[in-house]
Amino acid sequence: xxxxxxxxxxxxxxxxxxxxxxxxxxxxxxxxxxxxxxxxxxxxxxxxxxxxxxxxxxxxxxxxxxxxxxxxxxxxxxxxxxxxxxxxxxxxxxxxxxxxxxxxxxxxxxxxxxxxxxxxxxxxxxxxxxxxxxxxxxxxxxxxxxxxxxxxxxxxxxxxxxxxxxxxxxxxxxxxxxxxxxxxxxxxxxxxxxxxxxxxxxxxxxxxxxxxxxxxxxxxxxxxxxxxxxxxxxxxxxxxxxxxxxxxxxxxxxxxxxxxxxxxxxxxxxxxxxxxxxxxxxxxxxxxxxxxxxxxxxxxxxxxxxxxxxxxxxxxxxxxxxxxxxxxxxxxxxxxxxxxxxxxxxxxxxxxxxxxxxxxxxxxxxxx
Amino acid sequence: xxxxxxxxxxxxxxxxxxxxxxxxxxxxxxxxxxxxxxxxxxxxxxxxxxxxxxxxxxxxxxxxxxxxxxxxxxxxxxxxxxxxxxxxxxxxxxxxxxxxxxxxxxxxxxxxxxxxxxxxxxxxxxxxxxxxxxxxxxxxxxxxxxxxxxxxxxxxxxxxxxxxxxxxxxxxxxxxxxxxxxxxxxxxxxxxxxxxxxxxxxxxxxxxxxxxxxxxxxxxxxxxxxxxxxxxxxxxxxxxxxxxxxxxxxxxxxxxxxxxxxxxxxxxxxxxxxxxxxxxxxxxxxxxxxxxxxxxxxxxxxxxxxxxxxxxxxxxxxxxxxxxxxxxxxxxxxxxxxxx
Numbered sequence: 183x184x185x186x187x188x189x190x191x192x193x194x195x196x197x198x199x200x201x202x203x204x205x206x207x208x209x210x211x212x213x214x215x216x217x218x219x220x221x222x223x224x225x226x227x228x229x230x231x232x233x234x235x236x237x238x239x240x241x242x243x244x245x246x247x248x249x250x251x252x253x254x255x256x257x258x259x260x261x262x263x264x265x266x267x268x269x270x271x272x273x274x275x276x277x278x279x280x281x282x283x284x285x286x287x288x289x290x291x292x293x294x295x296x297x298x299x300x301x302x303x304x305x306x307x308x309x310x311x312x313x314x315x316x317x318x319x320x321x322x323x324x325x326x327x328x329x330x331x332x333x334x335x336x337x338x339x340x341x342x343x344x345x346x347x348x349x350x351x352x353x354x355x356x357x358x359x360x361x362x363x364x365x366x367x368x369x370x371x372x373x374x375x376x377x378x379x380x381x382x383x384x385x386x387x388x389x390x391x392x393x394x395x396x397x398x399x400x401x402x403x404x405x406x407x408x409x410x411x412x413x414x415x416x417x418x419x420x421x422x423x424x425x426x427x428x429x430x431x432x433x434x435x436x437x438x439x440x441x442x443x444x445x446x447x448x449x450x451x452x453x454x455x456x457x458x459x460x461x462x463x464x465x466x467x468x469x470x471x472x473x474x475x476x477x478x479x480x481x482x483x484x485x486x487x488x489x490x491x492x493x494x495x496x497x498x499x500x501x502x503x504x505x506x507x508x509x510x511x512x513x514x515x516x517x518x519x520x521x522x523x524x525x526x527x528x529x530x531x532x533x534x535x536x537x538x539x540x541x542x543x544x545x546x547x548x549x550x
Numbered sequence: 551x552x553x554x555x556x557x558x559x560x561x562x563x564x565x566x567x568x569x570x571x572x573x574x575x576x577x578x579x580x581x582x583x584x585x586x587x588x589x590x591x592x593x594x595x596x597x598x599x600x601x602x603x604x605x606x607x608x609x610x611x612x613x614x615x616x617x618x619x620x621x622x623x624x625x626x627x628x629x630x631x632x633x634x635x636x637x638x639x640x641x642x643x644x645x646x647x648x649x650x651x652x653x654x655x656x657x658x659x660x661x662x663x664x665x666x667x668x669x670x671x672x673x674x675x676x677x678x679x680x681x682x683x684x685x686x687x688x689x690x691x692x693x694x695x696x697x698x699x700x701x702x703x704x705x706x707x708x709x710x711x712x713x714x715x716x717x718x719x720x721x722x723x724x725x726x727x728x729x730x731x732x733x734x735x736x737x738x739x740x741x742x743x744x745x746x747x748x749x750x751x752x753x754x755x756x757x758x759x760x761x762x763x764x765x766x767x768x769x770x771x772x773x774x775x776x777x778x779x780x781x782x783x784x785x786x787x788x789x790x791x792x793x794x795x796x797x798x799x800x801x802x803x804x805x806x807x808x809x810x811x812x813x814x815x816x817x818x819x820x821x822x823x824x825x826x827x828x829x830x831x832x833x834x835x836x837x838x839x840x841x842x843x844x845x846x847x848x849x850x851x852x853x854x855x856x857x858x859x860x861x862x863x864x865x866x867x868x869x870x871x872x873x874x875x876x877x878x879x880x881x882x883x884x885x886x887x888x889x890x
Contacts, residue, residue, distance in 0.1 A: 271602075396639075400645060503592050
């Protein structure tokens with residue numbers, strides 16, 4: 183019998199039993215909890231053992247980071263010198279070098295505007311939101327110029343990362359409100375609005391994006407009066423936005439239908455009109471339910487921007503493909519595709535994590 | 551995809567005939583002060599952007615030569631990258647004024663797609679490349695092989711013709727770009743890669759050890775590559791045609807990038823050179839251009855030989871010998887009509 187070293191009634195917290203803490207326990211629970219899991223773990227570890235050392239030495243140890251042509255690169259490692267040399271092309275596309283500060287400025291302002299919209303602890307958020315509302319105009323002005331003292335830059339010089347962001351941000355910003363309107367329109371009791379929305383949504387969903395882009399780039403010039411020049415990128419932005427908004431509408435309709443009918447009836451009984459009921463009762467709940475679907479659509483839209491290569495605009499993937507055709511750097515497709523893949527992964531993973539954060543923040547009792 | 555393509559091209563052509571009677575392309579180009587030139591989305595040696603985003607290559611140089619002749623400045627080119635499937639629609643819809651996109655001249659493209667081809671500027675032919683380890687020495691041994699083939703190109707049709715004629719069975723692996731073909735071939739998803747010999751040369755140059763791959767001796771097709779413009783604007787077609795001819799004639803006459811403008815400034819004692827560079831005669835005027843059109847085109851990127859050597863010739867990684875593309879006087883088939 184051991185001696186009691188504490189006062190009666192003040193039993194201290196004892197450490198947990200040694201077999202429920204520590205790395206060994208973690209391994210047991212997470213990696214070796216059942217025979218099948220143990221086998222899977224061992225197989226995965228063996229595969230990592232096979233692939234990881236060579237991947238690391240290819241990417242880091244044997245890789246060449248500085249060089250002028252492919253001949254400067256060690257044949258057994260990655261030739262990252264190529265990516266370094268092409269980095270500006272990947273980021274800015276064909277934008278004139280002396281005007282690239284405009285893209286940088288637009289990107290900084292985008293971060294500010296984005297933070298105001300996405301982060302609710304932003305200082306002076308009310309004013310910043312107003313700024314975010316006019317940001318699309320400021321951004322368009324900075325990138326394209328043409329008035330208020332900025333030199334005009336043709337959109338055919340857009341490319342690379344800034345093209346993807348231009349298409350992605352425009353599509354995301356405009357497709358959400360448009361999608362909400364379409365979703366509400368589809369449920370409307372007014373037949374004209376209802377059937378217009380249904381027709382629009384079903385048409386857009388029935389046609390591949392690549393076809394719409396093709397129509398936008400080449401067919402449209404036949405239908406417009408001769409001599410009209412209608413900026414190619416603008417046509418693409420409109421098509422991408424309309425395309426995403428149709429999908430968005432269906433996602434939001436899913437959210438609307440998940441709400442019990444009593445919510446709208448309660449709003450009616452309180453004497454709220456349609457606009458108030460939607461703004462205060464229905465949409466906040468419906469949008470919250472739809473967040474995963476909305477972000478899903480955003481990510482899809484963002485990745486679909488690589489399709490613009492069919493109409494002769496070069497996004498990072500297009501720039502990469504064109505770059506590997508440089509005679510000084512022949513045969514480096516692995517490095518280029520890897521770089522582009524990492525870029526898209528970071529962007530899309532970021533969006534996915536933000537959506538998770540938002541879901542957790544708004545999780546006020548609907549989660550099952 | 552093919553059907554969509556056909557339908558779209560059909561709509562395009564119908565609509566085009568309706569709107570064909572517009573201002574001339576030359577006036578449009580001058581008004582925009584910019585030549586819209588349809589090129590590839592990237593093919594080694596023919597057109598690809600360099601690190602500063604400037605398009606370089608054989609086709610790009612021809613675009614610049616035309617821009618120099620028409621607009622006086624070879625940098626006033628707007629490059630319109632296009633895939634094999636979209637190139638003609640781009641041209642026909644007016645997204646491009648002229649096309650230099652290693653494109654084979656064929657009857658159906660000329661007549662059915664309503665293009666007017668410029669003189670051939672590169673004689674190519676379709677060949678096969680196989681890994682040396684396969685031990686194949688002739689295309690007739692390729693029975694049952696899987697073949698990587700670019701869709702929407704003449705090579706696709708040639709391949710079907712050739713294998714049908716010789717009773718060989720094969721399994722096509724459709725790809726979109728040369729780059730994709732290379733990747734698939736390296737990964738072993740096809741035994742054989744087939745495309746124009748120039749494309750094979752550039753693909754072979756990408757390997758760490760090119761000797762591991764053989765280009766088979768058979769050349770199964772004629773691929774005369776040339777620029778093209780839309781049907782129905784003869785003046786514009788003439789300009790494109792004679793810029794190409796001028797560059798080839800310049801090589802014959804020894805007019806180079808370095809001496810073109812000097813020759814144009816002084817009347818020399820060779821009337822042929824004088825007519826070409828515009829110090830005598832009114833050739834430019836007949837085309838609707840000024841007298842120094844050809845001199846500027848040559849001064850832009852050099853004569854045909856200089857353009858060839860710089861982009862695809864034996865001293866580049868592509869190492870394509872002049873072969874058929876030498877002047878007629880040097881054993882090739884380049885035989886440009888005289889400028890007189």
